[in-house]
Amino acid sequence: QVQLVESGGGLVQPGGSLRLSCAASGTSFSSYVMGWFRQAPGKEREFVAAISWNMNTYYADSVKGRFTIFRVNAKSTVSLQMSSLKPDDTAVYYCAAGRSGIAVEISSFGRYNYWGQGTLVTVSS
Numbered sequence: 001q002v003q004l005v006e007s008g009g010g011l012v013q014p015g016g017s018l019r020l021s022c023a024a025s026g027t028s029f030s031s032y033v034m035g036w037f038r039q040a041p042g043k044e045r046e047f048v049a050a051i052s053w054n055m056n057t058y059y060a061d062s063v064k065g066r067f068t069i070f071r072v073n074a075k076s077t078v079s080l081q082m083s084s085l086k087p088d089d090t091a092v093y094y095c096a097a098g099r100s101g102i103a104v105e106i107s108s109f110g111r112y113n114y115w116g117q118g119t120l121v122t123v124s125s
Contacts, residue, residue: 009119022095038091
């Protein structure tokens with residue numbers, strides 16, 4: 001069993017920056033694919049970014065060049081650095097962990113076995 005706890009959400013002005021963090025426990029963290037998803041009010045949950053066990057990174061087109069995902073295996077954490085934030089980035093952001101060896105697209109919900117409770121990011125002036 002894996003437990004994921006997100007932190008770092010809050011209110012930020014358009015154009016600002018925010019860093020989300022996700023702490024994992026109960027697993028061999030370094031072998032997991034880690035991802036971030038988000039769900040805006042009234043919309044479906046969508047893929048944001050992911051990082052594989054060997055540090056390959058993947059991004060949704062809507063956040064490329066603005067968001068950076070990174071992980072520190074020694075601390076069992078994955079973070080999402082968000083810059084140039086827009087009101088459309090307002091959402092609950094979820095951290096997710098996926099076991100190795102699952103042949104599903106990394107941007108797909110089905111790739112991930114465990115989910116955090118989410119942290120709210122509000123981009124507004």
